[in-house]
Amino acid sequence: MTVYLYCLVASGHEPAPGLTGLGGAPVRVVSADGVDAWVSDLHDAGRATVAHARAHDAVVRAAMAQETPLPARFGQTFADDGALCRSLRERGSVLAERLARVRGAAEMTVRLLVEPSSAEALASEQRSLSAAHPSTGRAYLALARARQEARAEAARRADFLQARLWQCVAGVVREEARTPLVWPARSVTLSHLVARDALATYRLAVQRFVERELRQPVLLSGPWAPYSFTEQPRG
Amino acid sequence: MTGELESSERLVLSELLNHVLDKGLVISGDVTISVADIDLLRVGLSVYLTSVETVEARAAERGESPLSGDDRISVLPGRERP
Amino acid sequence: MAERTPVGQPDVEVLRGSAAAFEEELRSLAPALPERINADPEHAENGLAKLVLTLIALLRDVLEHQAVRRMDGGTLRDDEIERLGLAFKRLDERMQELKAIFGLTDEDLTIDLGPLGRLR
Structure with missing residues (x-):
């Protein structure tokens, strides 16, 4: 037992x-x-x-x-x-x-799918890397470089979306946590620690952000127990 | 396992699994690697965690900025930190 | 106790896009149920294979990154670039074979170290 x-x-x-x-x-x-x-x-x-x-x-x-x-x-x-x-x-x-x-807060989670065009580009990058069977060593390294650049690009895009969303919700969010991108990254996950009495205001802020500024698919979920805020804040 | 659920219920379940399995406080700090139902390796993360926290507390006492998460794992490529 | 605004069941709301797209994404993100309490002898060796392949993939990433940097930096001769690239290519082919044998995908090649984050 x-x-x-x-x-x-x-x-x-x-x-x-x-x-x-x-x-x-x-x-x-x-x-x-x-x-x-x-x-x-x-x-x-x-x-x-x-x-x-x-x-x-x-x-x-x-x-x-x-x-x-x-x-x-x-x-x-x-x-x-x-x-x-x-x-x-x-x-x-x-x-x-x-x-x-x-104390007194709950977690809200926002998931943003990367733009379809970019996602397709990344996916085909992946496919070409595994299916192209580059015949020379130099060609293989060139494909490896493409993969590294695609990763860096995904990270830059995630940073950009995170910063834009933050501008819209900063007033009602105590803390933010971003789930590390898992390769091949297709979505950015941001978790927000929000005072329970500010949850409705938070929802409105996210909805406004989505309507005004965003073309990507967005999923909003919560309130959750603060699963993403149990460790030391990072960075 | 999710075949009979409505789409909205599947989404709720997926979100729940993503929170419950992937996040949350780790106290026992052990990762057990088993083969054929036999525990072979027990990786004690709690020792490491304690030491990181101790290091950070001491750095704070000395008025230094503690290690950031990035410093600890910057050798690992292919993952992005906030 | 004023702050205890009740928190009910979570809402999951697709603000834009299709639910199906998110279902697929969430499935790929969700970690498998922990192996140690879901011991299935038939698939047990996969845990070990996953560990080994993840570590190899991690090393491969580090080394490939260095190789590309050296190549772009112009400090490698043509024959050295060729040798390096072919070595990585062979490693990649072996890894594809091993992944197929153990039924693993690229997304499986990560190990969750709890509070330390993910390895690779």
Whole structure:
């Protein structure tokens, strides 16, 4: 049996009676140094299934109903409560700081698909690299250069879109995180930490940005628990 | 696994998986690599994380700017940092 | 407790473009469910193959980048450029074969190091 971790919550909040997590196990609290971990006991090997991923988020969301938690990544188990407590104590003050940082906020996620024309260009670049079978060494290196340039171009485009969106939402966003581009990059993902009472204003700002300035396809999702804001801010 | 869901439900599920599986706090900091159901390698990231945080705290105490994320991983190509 | 504006189920809203395009993109972005708790002996060796191929691809990227820089910088003779390029080409062909054998795509050749981000 192992202890499965859902999220960390500032102490003083209890899971509602009857709240269950993976495998229907009751959610309970393990406290360490002013931080509460919401956990449940896991009896089997903890198969990673869609149902379990949903159950994980449901518990995080239940915490969210009381106070914004630091959501844990799916799939972390500990041998027992003591092992979890030791891990938490090692990082005690850092975790308290991060909880304070997300307090009263939620995460919104914006995904921008790169312009179709560029995406096609990138895709054909990829295809030509693998299918062209360049006959000489020099030709191969030229294709390698094209691939490197396509990557750099994708990064530049991502920077540009990020900066433009930021100008429109900066007033209502506490913090921004960008998911690293995964090659072959077709989309830019930006996550925003937004005060819960400013969510409607944020939505309007994004919609205005899309209407006025953007031709790319855009997906807006949230509010989520602050999954993208659990680590030290980068850069 | 998503065959019977409406398009909008599939989108919600995909977004959920992208958040729950790819993001969120990593406390245990272990990556276990298994072969044929047998755990072979356990890479302890928590040790590294602790040391980075300690380094940053000490740098801050000395009034230096802590390492940025970029400094730590700039040897890795092909990935873009904010 | 004024700040606890309730947060309901998340909305996922396509502000522009088609839902289908985003479904496809999200599928390719979503990491596979973690292998260690989804141990399928039939595919178990893929985890190791993925690790090894990702590391090779990472090295290949670094070295290719250097090779292109040297080529563009004009510090390589023609025969050196040819030798280097052919070596990378052969490596690429081998990697294509291995990826096919293990059922991996280019997008699989990344390892998530949690808070450290992605390797490659």
